[in-house]
Amino acid sequence: MKAVVTIRPRPSVLDPQGQAVAGALRHLGFDEVESARQGKIIELVLQDADPDAARARLDRMCRELLANTVIEDYQITLEP
Numbered sequence: 001m002k003a004v005v006t007i008r009p010r011p012s013v014l015d016p017q018g019q020a021v022a023g024a025l026r027h028l029g030f031d032e033v034e035s036a037r038q039g040k041i042i043e044l045v046l047q048d049a050d051p052d053a054a055r056a057r058l059d060r061m062c063r064e065l066l067a068n069t070v071i072e073d074y075q076i077t078l079e080p
Helices: 016-027 051-066
Strands: 002-009 040-045 072-079
Touching: 002 051, 040 051, 051 072
Parallel strands: none
Antiparallel strands: 002 040, 002 072
């Protein structure tokens, strides 16, 4: 089973990397870009066949290591 964890800064948290991306795109002539948020994607291949057990373990992985839950939100997607 493959898991994709998407981690993004919370909307209330300043995102200087996203601001830099938006500014660079506008500088290149992409004036339609109002803002950008930068995050990260982590792909994991799991041995678990039970989606509920896998999701629970992934949630724990995010809370303990993958995401800083004080300033980041995460989303878990499972693929067969």
